[in-house]
Amino acid sequence: xxxxxxxxxxxxxxxxxxxxxxxxxxxxxxxxxxxxxxxxxxxxxxxxxxxxxxxxxxxxxxxxxxxxxxxxxxxxxxxxxxxxxxxxxxxxxxxxxxxxxxxxxxxxxxxxxxxxxxxxxxxxxxxxxxxxxxxxxxxxxxxxxxxxxxxxxxxxxxxxxxxxxxxxxxxxxxxxxxxxxxxxxxxxxxxxxxxxxxxxxxxxxxxxxxxxxxxxxxxxxxxxxxxxxxxxxxxxxxxxxxxxxxxxxxxxxxxxxxxxxxxxxxxxxxxxxxxxxxxxxxxxxxxxxxxxxxxxxxxxxxxxxxxxxxxxxxxxxxxxxxxxxxxxxxxxxxxxxxxxxxxxxxxxxxxxxxxxxxxxxxxxxxxxxxxxxxxxxxxxxxxxxxxxxxxxxxxxxxxxxxxxxxxxxxxxxxxxxxxxxxxxxxxxxxxxxxxxxxxxxxxxxxxxxxxxxxxxxxxxxxxxxxxxxxxxxxxxxxxxxxxxxxxxxxxxxxxxxxxxxxxxxx
RNA sequence: CGGGGUGUAGCUCAGCCCGGCUAGAGCACUAGUUUUGGGAACUAGGGGUCGGAGGUUCAAAUCCUCUCACCCCGACCA
Numbered sequence: 001x002x003x004x005x006x007x008x009x010x011x012x013x014x015x016x017x018x019x020x021x022x023x024x025x026x027x028x029x030x031x032x033x034x035x036x037x038x039x040x041x042x043x044x045x046x047x048x049x050x051x052x053x054x055x056x057x058x059x060x061x062x063x064x065x066x067x068x069x070x071x072x073x074x075x076x077x078x079x080x081x082x083x084x085x086x087x088x089x090x091x092x093x094x095x096x097x098x099x100x101x102x103x104x105x106x107x108x109x110x111x112x113x114x115x116x117x118x119x120x121x122x123x124x125x126x127x128x129x130x131x132x133x134x135x136x137x138x139x140x141x142x143x144x145x146x147x148x149x150x151x152x153x154x155x156x157x158x159x160x161x162x163x164x165x166x167x168x169x170x171x172x173x174x175x176x177x178x179x180x181x182x183x184x185x186x187x188x189x190x191x192x193x194x195x196x197x198x199x200x201x202x203x204x205x206x207x208x209x210x211x212x213x214x215x216x217x218x219x220x221x222x223x224x225x226x227x228x229x230x231x232x233x234x235x236x237x238x239x240x241x242x243x244x245x246x247x248x249x250x251x252x253x254x255x256x257x258x259x260x261x262x263x264x265x266x267x268x269x270x271x272x273x274x275x276x277x278x279x280x281x282x283x284x285x286x287x288x289x290x291x292x293x294x295x296x297x298x299x300x301x302x303x304x305x306x307x308x309x310x311x312x313x314x315x316x317x318x319x320x321x322x323x324x325x326x327x328x329x330x331x332x333x334x335x336x337x338x339x340x341x342x343x344x345x346x347x348x349x350x351x352x353x354x355x356x357x358x359x360x361x362x363x364x365x366x367x368x369x370x371x372x373x374x375x376x377x378x379x380x381x382x383x384x385x386x387x388x389x390x391x392x393x394x395x396x397x398x399x400x401x402x403x404x405x406x407x408x409x410x411x412x413x414x415x416x417x418x419x420x421x422x423x424x425x426x427x428x429x430x431x432x433x434x435x436x437x438x439x440x441x442x443x444x445x446x447x448x449x450x451x452x453x454x455x456x457x458x459x460x461x462x463x464x465x466x467x468x469x470x471x472x473x474x475x476x477x478x479x480x481x482x483x484x485x486x487x488x489x490x491x492x493x494x495x496x497x498x499x500x501x502x503x504x505x506x
Numbered sequence: 507c508g509g510g511g512u513g514u515a516g517c518u519c520a521g522c523c524c525g526g527c528u529a530g531a532g533c534a535c536u537a538g539u540u541u542u543g544g545g546a547a548c549u550a551g552g553g554g555u556c557g558g559a560g561g562u563u564c565a566a567a568u569c570c571u572c573u574c575a576c577c578c579c580g581a582c583c584a
Binding site: 008033037089092093124153155157158159164165169171218237238239240241273274275276277278306308309310311349350351352353354355356358367369370371372379506 | 507542543544545546575576578581582583584
């Protein structure tokens with residue numbers, strides 16, 4: 001390999017951001033494309049991140065009173081027809097099962113045994129869960145009903161990208177039913193807060209909580225709330241959504257209850273979800289030109305110990321020393337779990353090992369050789385510093401201080417991401433000329449990274465949406481935090497009071 | 507589904523326009539030697555239905571027809 005190459009990932013972010021993203025995913029062995037169009041294989045390192053995220057989110061979902069359950073992968077076609085706008089939103093991207101048997105004919109397998117009613121593979125589960133809810137809810141005493149499921153869903157997207165948009169993806173979807181609108185709205189916000197907390201504290205991704213404009217709402221929802229994050233190409237990523245569904249789905253699925261007063265009422269429902277897309281967001285928030293950087297709280301392994309063996313006769317002693325460090329570290333805990341250590345004993349060159357782990361984004365690398373045994377020390381490399389930025393650290397200091405070090409790295413990642421985002425939120429753009437200039441690349445043949453977030457006033461009229469569409473800019477959200485000031489819409493120039501976040505988006 | 511492009515080794519590709527020896531390169535892989543606090547060097551080696559089917563020809567990776575898959579740009583999106 002070329003030693004003059006100063007970064008492990010080629011191209012670098014500023015050269016070709018989408019290609020850089022793909023190379024990071026590949027180099028870190030997170031996932032790969034599969035034989036099935038649009039569907040990915042999540043490899044162990046990537047799945048390990050998902051499991052850690054899942055565990056920490058699941059805990060908070062349960063702490064807020066929800067229970068996990070599981071509903072069918074297949075949904076009768078007729079269920080989807082029950083909610084008019086829901087149909088419109090999802091019908092175009094549904095995988096449909098029409099047969100239940102294969103027969104060999106002329107050496108080929110052909111589907112036979114047509115189903116009376118086709119089944120769709122769930123793109124989301126409101127309708128099938130609603131069917132259960134309608135039987136589970138009879139009285140106001142059955143409410144609230146607070147259910148979550150971890151599942152895979154399928155949306156037959158035209159264009160896919162690993163983690164960010166795949167035809168099949170993993171997620172959790174919460175579904176709740178309440179006696180009053182107030183309580184359901186409260187639930188919607190509560191789960192939005194849970195998402196924001198997990199994404200910021202666990203994935204170290206700063207987010208903006210807000211409300212979607214009507215055009216961007218979940219099909220069938222009364223209100224959709226979201227958390228929006230900024231990627232390193234300054235585009236927005238919707239990182240999670242929480243929907244207040246009003247009585248729309250309760251009416252469609254017949255979720256009724258007898259109130260304390262003896263009247264029959266429709267329940268108010270909510271739904272909320274986050275997906276494996278968050279891993280894509282984590283990559284695009286933290287990875288650099290040397291590959292992935294995983295926030296310690298979701299890293300499948302926190303530390304790799306790389307034995308340095310200059311001569312074969314030193315091997316046994318070095319490995320023994322490496323294992324003793326690993327054993328001591330494993331007795332320590334970080335973020336509620338034992339510190340995860342891997343001793344990389346593979347018979348390949350040390351430099352190759354180091355760079356492999358750098359690209360995989362492991363938080364800490366420890367290198368130990370014969371000289372370190374005598375001095376009872378090791379060489380420490382942190383992924384939040386440069387690849388050659390090494391520090392000697394004593395055995396006891398390393399073991400006792402590791403948890404605090406991981407915590408510091410977790411915070412560093414968040415602070416770095418937050419500083420980057422805040423530096424790229426423009427609040428000074430007041431007219432459309434400046435707005436359009438900000439979102440237009442200077443080199444149209446090969447657009448450079450440009451634009452960012454604009455925080456400005458939004459009037460909400462249809463003509464304005466049209467102008468945004470031409471720029472490929474969207475209203476990401478109306479932030480929950482509003483200034484309350486009077487001003488003019490950055491698109492139309494007409495008087496407006498609402499603050500909105502504008503950006504190009506994934 | 508519209509416009510453009512690509513299918514040749516595990517990966518990235520050359521060869522195709524202008525048909526012709528046993529189909530090539532780099533990386534990766536295997537073995538050996540040297541090197542060793544660092545993304546090594548040399549030598550030898552393994553690996554290919556040239557996306558698939560049909561056609562033209564003495565001869566097809568190369569020309570023709572059909573077909574499948576994927577990628578990029580649009581419309582759609584967690």
